[in-house]
Amino acid sequence: MRTALIQMSVAADREENIARACAFLREAAARDTDVAVLPEMFCCPYQNHCFRPYGEAANGPAQAALSALAAELGMYVVGGSLPELSEGRVYNTSYVYDRQGREIAKHRKVHLFDIDVAGGQRFRESDTLSPGDQITTFETEFGILGLCICFDLRFEELSRCMCLRGARVIFVPAAFNMTTGPAHWELLFRQRAVDNQCFFVGVSPARDESASYVAYGNSLVTDPWGTVLCRAAGEETILYSDLDLSRVDAVRHQLPILSARRTDLYEVREK
Numbered sequence: 001m002r003t004a005l006i007q008m009s010v011a012a013d014r015e016e017n018i019a020r021a022c023a024f025l026r027e028a029a030a031r032d033t034d035v036a037v038l039p040e041m042f043c044c045p046y047q048n049h050c051f052r053p054y055g056e057a058a059n060g061p062a063q064a065a066l067s068a069l070a071a072e073l074g075m076y077v078v079g080g081s082l083p084e085l086s087e088g089r090v091y092n093t094s095y096v097y098d099r100q101g102r103e104i105a106k107h108r109k110v111h112l113f114d115i116d117v118a119g120g121q122r123f124r125e126s127d128t129l130s131p132g133d134q135i136t137t138f139e140t141e142f143g144i145l146g147l148c149i150c151f152d153l154r155f156e157e158l159s160r161c162m163c164l165r166g167a168r169v170i171f172v173p174a175a176f177n178m179t180t181g182p183a184h185w186e187l188l189f190r191q192r193a194v195d196n197q198c199f200f201v202g203v204s205p206a207r208d209e210s211a212s213y214v215a216y217g218n219s220l221v222t223d224p225w226g227t228v229l230c231r232a233a234g235e236e237t238i239l240y241s242d243l244d245l246s247r248v249d250a251v252r253h254q255l256p257i258l259s260a261r262r263t264d265l266y267e268v269r270e271k
């Protein structure tokens with residue numbers, strides 16, 4: 001399964017961002033990509049005061065553009081995330097389109113990013129955003145795949161639930177920052193991959209040192225053994241990674257963590 005990690009710059013102009021994403025999606029399709037992934041808030045500056053004005057309701061322009069392009073290019077699109085307007089609320093939402101342009105998944109970020117690190121990054125998504133309440137997986141010809149957004153990755157139970165549903169690849173549109181990125185980004189992706197013995201694909205916006213929230217970049221793929229298969233730096237780029245999904249079964253067979261769980265002693269289960 002060829003994945004394209006689109007680490008794009010995010011500008012102040014919403015339409016410019018959508019056009020930029022579309023240009024990168026075309027570039028990815030020209031390289032025979034099966035699944036192209038955009039970053040968190042790919043069409044909106046990552047600032048609380050932007051989320052509502054940059055938001056869109058169901059079938060809004062960004063969603064329509066991604067759906068049309070997925071159909072035209074015959075490629076799955078994991079549409080990063082964008083501010084979704086629904087019933088007076090704003091959600092941080094990722095949409096997934098199949099090769100026919102059909103919306104096959106929609107994940108509203110479940111864990112809102114509220115942190116206050118002494119001398120470092122502070123952010124409170126809950127000032128403007130509402131949390132989702134669903135765990136998101138979807139079916140493709142590659143099997144079941146999973147989806148969560150950025151801060152969601154820190155909550156190991158969520159990844160485990162997707163894995164127990166059968167997800168072999170988990171996509172994570174994200175935007176870590178210059179405090180937590182260097183400390184935890186790679187560590188978290190490798191840890192989730194080792195725990196669940198599946199692939200994780202993290203896609204960030206490119207780093208913009210002049211932004212009020214500076215994204216870490218470093219989009220990456222980790223495999224079921226915890227190896228980093230590819231990793232960007234801060235610049236705008238596309239990374240390609242061919243995922244051999246048989247590695248999931250091979251690693252689980254050789255190192256049977258999941259089947260050796262003592263579910264008579266403990267359990268992670270969905271509500």
Ligand SMILES: NC(=O)CCC(=O)C(=O)O
Nearest residue numbers: 113150151175176177180
């Ligand atoms: N946008 C986010 O959820 C950022 C998460 C993050 O930076 C973290 O450290 O976690």
